[in-house]
Amino acid sequence: MMVPVALLLLGALTAVVAPRSLARADWRDREPVVALWVWQCVVVAVLLCCALSMTLSAAAAWDAVRAYLFASAPRAVVDAYALGTAGPWAAATAIALALGGVWTLAMLVREVLRARTRRRRRRTELLVRAPLLPGEESEADRLVVLEGERPDAWWLSGPAPRLVVTTAALRRLKGRQLDALLAHEQGHDRARHHWLLHCSAALAGGFPQVPVFAAFRDEMHRLVELAADDMASRRFGRRTTALALVELNEDRGVFGPSPAPGAQLRERVDRLLTPADRLPAVHRLRLTAAGALVPVVPCLVALVPGLHALG
Template sequence: MTVALALLLLGGLTAVMAPRLLARSSWPDREPVLALWVWQCVVAAVLLCCVLAMALSAAEAWQVVRGQVFAPAPQQVLDAYALSPDGHPWAAAVAVLLFVGGAWTAAMLTREVLGARTRRRRKRRDLRTRSPLMPGEEETSGERLVVLEGERAEAWWLPGSAPRLVITTAALRRLKGRQLDSVIAHEEGHVRARHDWLLHCSSALAGGFPQVPVFRAFRHQMHRLVEMAADDVASRQHGRLTTALALVGLNEDRDVFGPCASHRTLLPQRVNRLLSPADRLPVGSRLRMTALASLVPVIPLLVAFVPGLSALG
């Protein structure tokens, strides 16, 4: 039970401290792709702490589970974990609580995925209504661009098995030169990096556990960082100024740049970031941070398995 409690303590400290440390750092806006990886590793470490603590608590509470978890292990490994013969009185409650949390997480993720699928189907039906096929025309999975008649400048990517880029005629009239290409590159960056899955996972965790700081911050940061990462993809291909002008052109009639703009909007920050770019981190620093972030999920594994490995050694 000591190891399970240590894992719960580690997961709790990570869930509370990691968002604060990352919020105080200025480098995520300079390296959004690296920041996405760091956040994924932090959240994976918290979830891994819970899963391992649940397994060890259940092994402490019930002999049947203990036989499954430690089936191939020799007796000295069992002695290293100091599992009591009758089970700790709190072990069953902790195991059940963590199991319910895991089941709730799976339910929230399922709800998020099914909801996203329903929304995609609704949008596809709306596309077929607003942009019907001509007589004799067949819909092909390779057709990726849909142009809609509209007075509002809009462009978005509809993910799915046959992803589509949807753009309105108002956006075609407003975007000049390579600005349209930068918008397309931005949306393709989302698709290639599967940002929709990151958004689904972060929304499911934050929706299921709104009081957990790391999950709440994870959802907020995913929405920021995926847009900045896609902006970088577009700016590398078509230039920062072109990408910034494309963002302004698509959103200038939405009151997001004026003095009355909502403080929640990300667009002014994205445009300023493109027009006044900060220097990227050195390659060596990026490699070190990537390696260190990759080791974060390893820490719960070390806490869980070191007693048994030490006994075998």
């Protein structure tokens, strides 16, 4: 009964090795969409290792689970897993991993509910500051302009998505810079980046002692911005998109000699103004395929004894 242990070891190895390999990769900023995909595959592989280990441990601990899981399997397959030789640790492992899964789901639900509460509060505040005019029946696709001395803009997602900008931002944004800003925010919405942020925040908040989840959260926040910058720059140009970022954030000390701690805007602007060449299409395809294979490995490890018995 070594498969659950092997899966846990594989999950730990993936959680340690994969983030370090991705941190050393020089293609992440050049291909943020591919990097987002690979990161998701890594985290799914880690979670899959835990889920499969939990399932096989539960099958080893309880006959009812074993009968259900191997209901249609030949006797040789059941014997290959040696489920009857498991010690008392099998039940403890299954319960611990199941509690971890329930905790993960609870953290995700909490994160989604918090996001909805924030969005509902901002919509209420926005309706007070910018109510619907007579004759307006829908809030969808509205560009809402608020009086404000500080340049600011944000995308309010939901069933009626809107771009909210202040008058100070409108005075600063020139030409097609407002269009680039709108394209950036729409890129977030169309790619459903908020779900990536919710999931990464739930894992990092629920398991703060697991470094891979903290790295996943940090990279999601960084990569989704790069991906949205690329979406905007393809339509309106890199220079226009970079100038829009500068105009909106110049007064916040981000671009000074001592930028604000944690600010990534300077790096984003530099990346837009001095772009590196994209990877060849074949290279992008190989990276995408390699990422997709990462979650397949735990499945193969879990199936090896059964496949060997059938063979």
